[in-house]
Amino acid sequence: MYCHQCGAKNAPKQKVCAKCGARLLTAEERQVLLEVAAGAEAVQQPGMAAHRRGETLSSQDDKTGAKGKTSGAGRAFLWLIPLLLAGSVGLALTMYYNYEQSLNREVTALQQRAQKEALAGHYSSAVQLLEEAEGKRPRYTAxxxxxxxxxxxxxxxxxxxxxxxxxxxxxxxxxxxxxxxxxxxxxxxxxxxxxxxxxxxxxxxxxxxxxxxxxxLDKLNTVDALAEKLDTVSGLSGQEAAAVKAQIIGKIVGISYAAAERKLRDKDFVGAMAEVDSGLLYAADNKKLIAYRKQIADAKKEFERAEAERIQLAEQKAAEEDLNNRTAAVDVSGLHVVLDDYGDLQISGTVTNKATRPIYSVSINLDIYDSSGSYLGNTYAGVSPYHLEPGETGDFTTWYYGVYSQAQASVVNATWYLE
Structure with missing residues (x-):
């Protein structure tokens, strides 16, 4: 294969001239050149026929004495025709070469546009451009x-x-x-x-x-289950992923808040704080949970202060109750003194347990005085029943002998045991 531009010899299947770099003509293009050359030869044939007729005419003129003039014109035309033929073929080659170059540029431009469209993801547009280019170069494999x-x-x-x-x-x-x-x-x-x-x-x-x-999401009602779904979408990007993340976090906040409220009502401050912290683990900047955490802390402090006061009061009350149980558990009422026909005093009364605990083995000590207030003596009485629950009452009856006159009795002491 010879380069049409510089004439250098190249390998049969080579596409670019090794000497000047020009694109070599394909087999199809060479065929077109042959057709162009055949057309040029067809143009040449009438001229050559005229030349032969001239020669014939020149021979006739030679008989009339004008032979020399006709032979000179014929020789000049013989030199001119090859020059004209060479010029027409060269012009055809140049026009063909320019046409092919222009067509190649059009195809290349279409291919480049198609490439840009495809790389931009506009595949349908790219296919149309490539189909247009392929229509111009149907045998281009690329x-x-x-x-x-x-x-x-x-x-x-x-x-x-x-x-x-x-x-x-x-x-x-x-x-x-x-x-x-x-x-x-x-x-x-x-x-x-x-x-x-x-x-x-x-x-x-x-x-x-x-x-x-x-x-x-609607089926998930625990922080752990929602946190698992949050992990699922944590690696995703885009507006939709961000929206579902916010939705999951919002639901975590709501569940944590509601659980903390229930535990706070039960005075479970530690549990309430743990619920809030589980929500803050996924929504650290949530103002609602932050404010509620402070509320729980304040409620805990107030409860502890009130509890300390309650304990103090309870201890004080317990001490008072213990003192009362030990010193004033027995209340004697309905004391009644009767002088019988034998000159003896019958003394009876009622005992009530004022303690906060059961008491047992209750006994009453009584002093006896005559009508003038003179001390006559002392007697002892046991209370029945033996065991008295808080608020329960018992009775006692005793005798003081040999008074023979109306007298009075006074409780001076009572003894009991606490359970």
């Missing part, structure tokens, strides 16, 4: 391969759009199946034009994950 690859990307993009529509309609199972199929196809491709499709696929997978979590 164009066909680019078109087929871009068409495959366009088909997958349509499938992805359909899967996204299924997700919007909450058809999560069908959408997930479609996304998995697309992922299996796309992940095998390493060509740069699939990069936008992979990005769109990643966005669809994020949306699927978010929708699956959202569909399960």
């Amino acid at each position: 164009l066909r391969q680019d078109r087929e690859l871009t068409a495959k990307a366009a088909e997958l993009q349509l499938q992805l759009e359909k899967a996204s529509g299924q997700l919007k309609e909450q058809k999560l199972d069908a959408g997930e199946k479609a996304l998995n199929h697309i992922a299996n196809m796309v992940n095998k491709r390493q060509e740069p034009l699939f990069a936008p499709l992979k990005k769109q696929l990643a966005a669809g997978q994020v949306k699927l994950a978010v929708l699956k979590v959202k569909s399960e």
Whole structure:
């Protein structure tokens, strides 16, 4: 193969001239040149026929005495025709070469535009541009391969759009199946034009994950279960992922707050604080939980202060009760003194247990005085029943002998045992 520009010899299948760098003509282009050359030869033939007629005419003139003039014109035309022929073929080659270069530039421009569209994820537009370029160069293998690859990307993009529509309609199972199929196809491709499709696929997978979590939120009512879902979406990005994160955190806050309220009503301050802290673990800046934590702490302090006072009062009351139980547990009432026909005094009365504890073995000591107030003596009486519950009453009866006159009795002491 010879270069049409510099004439250097090149290998038969070489595409670029090794000497001047010009693109070598393909077999199709060489065929066109042959056709152009054949056309030029057709133009040459009438001239050559005229030349022969001239020669014939020159021979006739020679008989009339004008032979020398005709032979000179013929020789000049013989030199002129090759020059004209060479000029017409060269012009045809130049025009053809310029046409081919222009066509190549158009095809290259279309291919570059298609590349930009494909790398931007506009696959359908890229396919149209490549089809236009392939119409101009139908035998370019590279164009066909680019078109087929871009068409495959366009088909997958349509499938992805359909899967996204299924997700919007909450058809999560069908959408997930479609996304998995697309992922299996796309992940095998390493060509740069699939990069936008992979990005769109990643966005669809994020949306699927978010929708699956959202569909399960209503069934989750514990902080631990919600925290597990929060971990699921923590690695996802995008507005939808951020929204579902906020939704999960909001639900965690609500559950923590409600649980803390219940425990605070039961005065379980430690438990209430733990519930709030579990919520703050996932929503550290939540103003509601921060304020409620302070409220729990204040309530705990107030309760402890009141409890300390209550304990102090209880201890004081217990001491008073103990003192009362030990010193004033027995109340004697209804004391009655009767002088019988034999001059003896019959003394009776009622005893009430004023203690806060049961008492037993109660006894009463009585002093006896005559009507003038003179001391006559002392007697002892046991209370029945033997055991008295708090507030329970008992009776006692005793005798004082040999008075013979009306007298009075006075309780001077009582003894008992506390249970």
